[in-house]
Amino acid sequence: MTTFGPHRSDLEVFYTPKNQLAEKCSTGEQKMLLSKFLMGFLKYLLENINTPVILLFDDVISHLDFANRVLLFEQLIGLQQQTSNKGMLQVFFTGTHLNAFEAILPYAQSFEVDHSQVRTV
Numbered sequence: 728m729t730t731f732g733p734h735r736s737d738l739e740v741f742y743t744p745k746n747q748l749a750e751k752c753s754t755g756e757q758k759m760l761l762s763k764f765l766m767g768f769l770k771y772l773l774e775n776i777n778t779p780v781i782l783l784f785d786d787v788i789s790h791l792d793f794a795n796r797v798l799l800f801e802q803l804i805g806l807q808q809q810t811s812n813k814g815m816l817q818v819f820f821t822g823t824h825l826n827a828f829e830a831i832l833p834y835a836q837s838f839e840v841d842h843s844q845v846r847t848v
Contacts, residue, residue, distance in 0.1 A: 754790050755795070773806060781816075784819070786822055789824070
């Protein structure tokens with residue numbers, strides 16, 4: 728086993744509000760930090776590379792509190808609504824509770840999958 732070398736890429740993140748490493752944070756805090764990191768990369772892609780972007784957030788919402796959910800939704804909606812980004816960004820969220828998505832429902836299509844059946848909600 729090799730524990731160092733070019734095949735390794737460790738990223739150490741420090742969460743300033745709690746004065747601790749991200750690895751010591753709660754799952755929700757880690758998801759929030761990761762989503763902020765991803766938002767920065769997404770902004771870079773949309774501003775610098777002329778290619779459509781598709782994001783899949785698989786059960787991320789259940790780990791964020793309401794305020795951070797709304798913040799993530801607002802940032803993504805804002806990016807989608809910028810004229811230069813029209814048609815360049817699609818975002819898919821999965822989750823087990825529809826009420827976790829209430830802040831974004833006016834701006835999104837929602838589907839429910841039950842026993843391999845898909846229906847619009």
